[in-house]
Amino acid sequence: MTRFAFVAVVLGASLAGCGKQGPPLAPFVHIPGAVEPITVRRVGDEIYLSMTVPTVNVDDSIPVDIARIDVHAYTGRTAPSIRHLLEWGSLVASVKVDASKPATAAEVAVGAEASDPGPGDVLMVKDRLTPENRQPSQEPPDSAAPRRSSAPVSVPATVAPLRRYYGAVAFSPRGLSGPPQSVFADVVLTGLPDTPSRLHATYTASNLTLTWQPSGGLVGFLLERSSPLAPPDEDVNRPVSAVERPGSLPPPPTTYNVYLERAPDPLTLTVRDPLVGAVDAPPAPLNETPITTLSLIDDVQFERVGCYSVRAVRGSGVRAVESETSEQLCVKAVDVFPPLPPRSLTAVPSENAVSLIWELNDELDLAGYLVLRGKPGDATLLALTQTPVAEPRYRDASVTPGVNYVYAVVAVDSRLPAPNVSAESTRVVEMAR
16 A cells, blocks of 8 residues: 555544534633632621632632632721732631532631531631731732722721721632632721620529620710710711721610620530630620620529620621620529429329329429328328329328328429429318228
């Protein structure tokens, strides 16, 4: 075969095997997507940041090619560009990401005794305000193309309050950075409310009442009540007047958050979650919304130490700022509250027996009842049952027909080692036939 014929055969075979040609496939872009959103919460001088680890690359392909997330902060009066954030801001945290983990919705706090976060995990980072990072970061040489913040500033930069802006960038294993957020998160660097003081607690059989002195003391409390309230959400973007300046408090009213640290229940076997109690997890108040009064009612838990603290709150929503925590008040409630006496005791005679019935008590810690018996004229009745009976009924078959007996019932709770015993029910007299 000639050389020309060989080339022709090979070319023909190649063309025969190609078949129909489709559109070219776009190459995968192995760059992680944006870390969005970032939410912030300020508690005292600590800023808690929450964000979700990306689950896809910038072209929506999976699995995500991610190795770490860097969180940066910038202090200034206007939102920086991403270049200014990275060049003039500070690195708050660099968190390693385990891309091999399946996408989840777990919550991971930096500093916790847990594995590295994976795609879809909610990552929490803490930044603490210091005198140094409260000062403006090095200002950029120009203000071209500023990025939007979560609350755009509508006043001139010279009178706008200082803010601390936060952004996060994901990096691939090859060091390629993903895109920044579409909106930076930020907090206004206002002052802090005065810390509440003089916590006091009282308790009953069912509730514990916690009270405290107001933020700013009695004088501050009276001044706030006598001053007109500012319109809602008018605390951060208004011009600075002679009596207002950056760093001042958000407007009234002052509200409160109550926090509780309780000792573990000695009667309950608990398995420690490695994420619980992590240093970067934000504290969660007992109350669902800030309290407008100077007291809180909590369920009482006996024989367990509970340590309460209170923070004053100014502002609302993402602009809320909390004071430093008050001194803790640790309370160990002791159950000295007996059940109520059983009601409506009735005796029903029968042959060689007397049956007793009464109403069921409704105490949650009720352990049962003791049945007492004696003779007419006895000041003290003796227990017929050595251990509590659970049901509100009892049949006494240890009687002599024709003899009168006096009966009463007492309720007993579950306190250990010595239970509380109620007063006697109303006494009844009956004889067996």
